[in-house]
Amino acid sequence: MTTHRTSAGHDTGGGLHARVRVERPGHVLDVTLDAGPGEVLAVVGPNGSGKTTLLRCLAGLQRLHGGRLTWGDRVWEDPGSRVRVTAAERQVGLVPQDLRLFPHLTALDNVAFGPRCRGERPAAARRRAREWLEVLGVGELSGRRPDQLSGGQAQRVAIARALAAEPSLLLLDEPLAALDPGVAMTLRLELARHLAAYDGVTLLVTHDAVDALTLAHRVVVLDEGRVVQDGAPAEVARRPATEHVARLVGLNVLRGRSRGTLVTLPGEAVLATATEHDGPVVVTFPPTAVTVALEPSAGSARNQWPGRIVSVAPHGLAVRVHLDAAGGVLADVTAESAGRLGLTPGREVWAAVKATETTVRAESFGTMPTHRPPLP
Template sequence: MSTSTLAVSDFPAVSALDARLRVERPAFTLDLALTAEPGEVVALLGPNGAGKSTALRALAGLLPLTGGHLSLDGRLLEAPARRLRAPAEERPVGVVFQDYLLFPHLSALDNVAFGPRCQGRPRREARAEAHAWLERLGLAEHASVRPGRLSGGQAQRVALARALAVRPRLLLLDEPLAALDARTRLDVRAELRRHLAEFEAVAVLVTHDPLDAMVLADRLVVIEEGREVQSGSPSEIARRPRTDYIARLVGLNLYQGVADGPHVTLPDGTVLATTEDLTGPAFVAFPPSAVTLYRERPRTSARNLWPAEVTGLDLHGDQVRADLTGPLPMAADLTAAAVADLRLTPGTEVWASVKATQTHAYPA
């Protein structure tokens, strides 16, 4: 069988996910509406314990719904109210787990062929199809190698090939890059993005890494405590975060108050000057790089100026991130030279300023 016969573009582009995932547990309830169009990659993003893995297991059929429904390609797979539930093995779903879960006693080829064989395809046909997938993912020369002798990046690609070999209408990826080192992660992320761009069914990615989500997904769904708190394109989420968790995730200082023209008053009475003209509940956000620190009160044109105290200093990429407390708690990014010049240490009292032009205000 030639590689061309397995092209993802040959799959019928009719897949669509329509789900209301409700899973009730004694101390936690997931209640999440999730839809996706054919060819769309949706990332579920959220803190530990938010319900991301619960949602993924429910989609895969590994965890039963207690309410709601799950429909794929117009076929109802699960509806507790109607006592309908298709078992996991009968769902057109492929899963790439965080730790890959490859069969250690099987070669890479036989790992990939396992799914087609379970679907009833003859051994020769399943192995030919598996070889084509390995070739496509650059692993043909490792076909006879068992998982224990593969690198992390190679094992991840075998796991992806195994998931794709069953021709899923829903591809689930559970922290697919978490086990990789930084260099391998960079390479595999780029490769995974290319394959997802070609995938014409629905893909759902679970991750806690904002960069993975921003690079791999078309749409982000952020969940906290089992509920959606924000959804949108990566650029929309990054520009207009609506919770502290999202703001930290995308590297912004975020505040919520009431706007009156170009001023937003926070609950404690602190006023932030912005350039937007709004009325009513509003958010104000600005990056840590917009914060300038001084040891003495400066003469500055910046309309936002507050006293602050340094509570922590940490390396953040090639910058030093200073955590500040005061009338307006915030994070500030500085160069190592600036930290030395200002003689900053935890407990140092400073003045923090932010120009109105470097803030972004939007309706809450």
């Protein structure tokens, strides 16, 4: 399906240059962001980190208190020189988290709303709306009202509505969060295709590492109103700058104290690492780097920790085992070995980690919230 049209009306040249500053009692959003045409940025961060506020600022629904917003050589907002282009004139497509499909309009008229507002005649607007509903795979639902659509269908209509207005900048606020996992997976694949064909800039707020890793070219990590990391998805997943993102991408995050290459972890566990550090550190490693055995293996006692199985659950093709070793570790093992070893909750086992698969960073990991309760 490569029927996406690039219209004469919208301006994809230039791209987004945003310096956004918003002051609210108790917190400040201060973010600098650049994105070129065709780029898809995932914005991740904990609740309250400013993701949705950022989207609203870009859309023109929230005034900036400082900074400057430009698209190409057009200034969208510059509080310093009192320039402000309204939301209606920005050509921004917004899919809010709760969609906000107009309840009194059919799916078709919802999607035709944007083209109508951009001055198209009713018949032409409806024709375009029908095309977009077809592209999103919900053409046969055009006569339904929003309350007659399932969650996934409504999400498709909302995306069609945003795209039909031919925005330069597409803002998606957790587009897959409310959907059943199966529906989300299907739509994620399609969304990847639509975004690849879309020549504007896309910002995608998400709480799901899979969205960030599969849909985005770049991941922007927000924490307490600031960008703490901005990089390729694989890089962010490998070396996450915040504990939130580390957990988001499914890494084990352990805190300990390092002396030379030896890290002491909670519960007297010891980890030998490849790099030298002194002082408090944070160690991350993927669950696939952990092996589980019933007895400690012969040889080095390092990087092997006794623990009790807390829970066992299927995870993709593997089985994810949660152990209370070293303050809490996730291990992915094959279903075959889980069965053979009899890994059930309550069982005492040994977890081993390959030192080469761990990443150690000084605790300056900085932006980690200090009020977080101790890990179980």
